Amino acid sequence: MKSAELAVIGGGPAGLCAAVSAAKSGAKVLIIDKNKKLGGQLIKQTHMFFGSEKQYASVRGIDIPDILVNELYKYKENVEIITEAAVVGMYEDGIITVLEKEENYFKLAPEAVVVATGAYEKALSFPNNDLPGIYGAGAVQTLMNVHGVKPGNKVLMVGAGNIGLIVSYQLMQAGVEVKAILDAASKIGGYLVHASKIRRMGVPILTSHTVKEAIGKDFLEKAVICEVDERFNPIDGTERVFDVDVMCISVGLAPLNELLAMRGCEMKYIPKLSGIVPVRNENYETTVENLFAAGDAAGVEEASAAMVEGYLAGLCAAAKIGYMPKDFSDRKNDYVNQLKNLRSGPAGKHISEGIKQIIGR
């Protein structure tokens, strides 16, 4: 059995920051990530981030993994990284099982764990939603921004949250025509600066609209959309047809945290945090001692908040197993204040309300 002091599951924004924070405190950290390259979703975010300097505002998401990995390198004697490895189980006796490169299966008994496994994309039901050409926004970003492949030529974007707006902009940068962005909600969900940026490129944003059906023989050829009323029921006679070969579904994310449930953490359904999330204390420790959660796995939010949550959870997890740095309170207060600041405005209101429902003990 492999030993480790602190295992960080997931090397995205929250996981990398948790690792930096814990390694800085002196803990021996093992990062386990299922991908080849660390960074999680950051590796496809070609746009500049919001927030303040401490959360790398104005820096493009794609450049943040290098910044964090360089930061990790400062504490390299404390850090071990395993990539292309999936954590497949977390058991009541504290054992974690890992499958590395689809062949090497091993067990791990860490003293503490930070679960930073991120989120998954929600789907949308409509007839023929399995036609080739209908993608999740994450897949479109992977094709385009990681592999340099155009997903198609004419796109209908479904969802006007930040991801839908940002991916629309990136599609246009790649030379793909975006016919329209639609959203069932009556208002644009994402930041309005993003919406204005796309609107002045001439792309209509159709609120109170949904997809009625997809049409195509071997692949997507047409999308039929319609208006919806306040209760999201389709309004007859409002159908419109778009000739598109891509439909990009961006209707939200949900926390990806089955490992926590498997381990026996108390979980709660909190719509304001986008799904089932672990009950936790203010240090991001779950109801299972020494098991922490950070980032989207603890409730879906922006990457800037995920990074600060990671720093906080990593600091507290390391402290819990004996690595209590002299400046613990200063660091903790700094992270707590950063999170408070990020969430204090109208854009973070639902998050603050959601968190109130989840803080236990």
Add this chain to the structure above:
Amino acid sequence: MFEKTGIPNAEMVMEKFPSIERINQGAVAVVECYKEIPCNPCQTACKFDAIKVGEDINSIPEVCFENCTGCAVCLSKCPGLAIMIVDGSKCSDKAEVKIPYEFLPLPAEGQIVKGLNREGRHITDVKVLKVLNPKSFDRTPIVTIEVDRKFLYEIRNIKAEV
């Protein structure tokens, strides 16, 4: 309506503009940030204390037009690409406008391109005066265009044909 369409109305736009006297004195920033979001790099970028977000990073940036030199450093730092520079000091019937433009191909200096409004509608043709894309702008080039003054409050984007 803004929250349904993403298009600010004329009144909202005018509130963000400095007086015409100030514009005629020389380059100045117009910060079109209308909704509170947690973001303050414009303030961090400004070396002249001309943009203030303040303690609460969700506050809407306030521009001190007296302090603003129109240096355009904030343009490529704003993640929302919400800032432009207007300058009415060069000519009585035309204004110079600097906008961030993250598309390829970049227009050439001297080229006539389509000038678009906040809906993306072609309202006039504009001449590209300058295209700056140094490393410090981090892949957000800044394009200076010359535009007829009557479109000063409408122009917001360009389209460079391939």
